[in-house]
Amino acid sequence: MAFTLPDLPYAFDALEPHIDARTMEIHHGKHHNGYTNNLNNAIAGTPLENETIENILKGVSQHGPGVRNNGGGYYNHCLFWEVMSPDGGGEPSGDLAAAIDEKFGSFDDFKDAFSRAGATQFGSGWAWLLVDKSGQLAVTNTPNQDNPVMDVTNVQGTPILGMDVWEHAYYLNYQNRRADYIAAFFNVVNWQEVARRFAAAK
Numbered sequence: 001m002a003f004t005l006p007d008l009p010y011a012f013d014a015l016e017p018h019i020d021a022r023t024m025e026i027h028h029g030k031h032h033n034g035y036t037n038n039l040n041n042a043i044a045g046t047p048l049e050n051e052t053i054e055n056i057l058k059g060v061s062q063h064g065p066g067v068r069n070n071g072g073g074y075y076n077h078c079l080f081w082e083v084m085s086p087d088g089g090g091e092p093s094g095d096l097a098a099a100i101d102e103k104f105g106s107f108d109d110f111k112d113a114f115s116r117a118g119a120t121q122f123g124s125g126w127a128w129l130l131v132d133k134s135g136q137l138a139v140t141n142t143p144n145q146d147n148p149v150m151d152v153t154n155v156q157g158t159p160i161l162g163m164d165v166w167e168h169a170y171y172l173n174y175q176n177r178r179a180d181y182i183a184a185f186f187n188v189v190n191w192q193e194v195a196r197r198f199a200a201a202k
């Protein structure tokens with residue numbers, strides 16, 4: 001069974017002015033679509049066709065770079081669209097807010113750690129907030145399309161928030177100013193969705 005490109009849960013221009021419509025259109029329709037098609041080509045005729053994307057990524061060390069890069073690209077962007085919203089921004093509440101305060105000291109301290117993870121990822125990659133194997137929140141970054149689900153990653157667990165820091169995610173609007181894009185990203189974070197994923201991952 002082939003993987004399919006999910007529809008964006010909002011219009012291309014819904015995240016403006018923080019993320020521009022043209023970037024969203026190319027990012028979803030070209031980049032994510034490309035990862036999806038290339039993943040399907042990479043697993044065609046193999047037993048991986050019958051696996052969930054999570055199971056494929058958990059054992060990704062056993063597969064070639066086509067599965068790692070495109071499987072990661074498929075999964076990461078599916079998550080990315082959902083953890084953003086035109087109604088996003090602000091701060092989390094409830095259990096997630098308490099867990100962030102306990103782990104990082106405060107929401108602002110978390111924001112600093114997550115922003116630093118994105119800013120210091122050399123070249124292309126992602127910043128993550130995840131629930132690690134011990135059930136604790138953690139912040140990490142990964143190169144290329146790697147993610148914390150993969151068995152090749154230093155900090156493994158269930159990602160609940162991901163931020164794409166590939167240039168294709170921000171270059172049209174922000175050029176080389178990755179820090180400005182990262183600051184703007186916090187205006188569109190869908191904390192309700194992140195909280196839902198936190199509750200499911202614990």
Ligand code: MN
Pocket residue numbers: 027031077164166168169
């Ligand atoms: Mn991307």
